[in-house]
Amino acid sequence: MSTDRDTVRSYDLVAAEYAAEAAAMPEWVATEIDAFVTELGGSGRVLEIGSGGGRDALELEKRGISVRRTDVSKGFVELLRERGFEADLLDPLTDDLADPERPDKPYDGIWACACLIHIAREDFGTVLGRLADATRTGSRLHASVRDGDGEDVTIHGSAAAPRRYVETYWRESALRSALTDAGWIVSDVRRYIGRPDDPWLSVRASRA
Numbered sequence: 260m261s262t263d264r265d266t267v268r269s270y271d272l273v274a275a276e277y278a279a280e281a282a283a284m285p286e287w288v289a290t291e292i293d294a295f296v297t298e299l300g301g302s303g304r305v306l307e308i309g310s311g312g313g314r315d316a317l318e319l320e321k322r323g324i325s326v327r328r329t330d331v332s333k334g335f336v337e338l339l340r341e342r343g344f345e346a347d348l349l350d351p352l353t354d355d356l357a358d359p360e361r362p363d364k365p366y367d368g369i370w371a372c373a374c375l376i377h378i379a380r381e382d383f384g385t386v387l388g389r390l391a392d393a394t395r396t397g398s399r400l401h402a403s404v405r406d407g408d409g410e411d412v413t414i415h416g417s418a419a420a421p422r423r424y425v426e427t428y429w430r431e432s433a434l435r436s437a438l439t440d441a442g443w444i445v446s447d448v449r450r451y452i453g454r455p456d457d458p459w460l461s462v463r464a465s466r467a
């Protein structure tokens with residue numbers, strides 16, 4: 260498979276709107292940030308996948324973590340740059356993940372909140388493996404996906420400017436297997452409810 264370009268274009272169209280809607284930190288994400296920072300010992304260099312409007316990177320930096328902001332959507336990358344942050348256009352499925360600031364040094368962690376939902380099931384293991392390869396032994400991973408079966412396509416916007424998002428749902432056992440196969444040791448998979456009827460699986464893992 261490959262990256263769904265309709266999904267990426269859809270985020271491009273609404274980057275500023277999405278960033279405003281997602282600006283408030285959800286309680287469950289705050290809990291995961293606390294755990295992630297504690298596991299990192301309050302320092303380290305982290306690759307963020309799907310930074311979106313940059314909410315989580317700001318919080319991680321406040322806690323002493325150095326974050327490389329990236330997104331596959333140029334709408335988000337441009338927005339972050341306009342706001343004074345460095346950000347890179349990066350597709351975790353195909354792009355070189357090495358850190359431009361220190362190309363020979365692997366990351367201490369990966370933060371991928373609510374973004375791997377847009378990776379096709381058949382590409383998921385490849386992405387998880389590439390993330391593992393980009394990090395040092397013992398590095399930490401946060402990744403969150405929607406809990407459920409199958410795939411979903413949602414269409415928003417007007418007929419003249421439709422937006423189409425493709426998402427892949429995961430069940431815990433398959434998610435754990437994909438992570439283990441890709442070189443991650445899963446310490447916890449927590450269940451959270453985003454909005455009503457919007458269940459998430461949130462992974463805490465370390466690199467084997």
Ligand SMILES: C[S@@+](CC[C@H](N)C(=O)[O-])C[C@H]1O[C@@H](n2cnc3c(N)ncnc32)[C@H](O)[C@@H]1O
Pocket residue numbers: 262263266267270281308309310311312314330331332335350351371372373374375377378
């Ligand atoms: C629901 S938003 C989450 C944004 C941010 N992490 C947050 O929690 O607010 C999904 C993010 O995934 C990114 N995305 C879309 N397709 C992707 C793909 N194939 N691989 C990685 N990220 C993708 C989007 O650009 C967007 O930043």
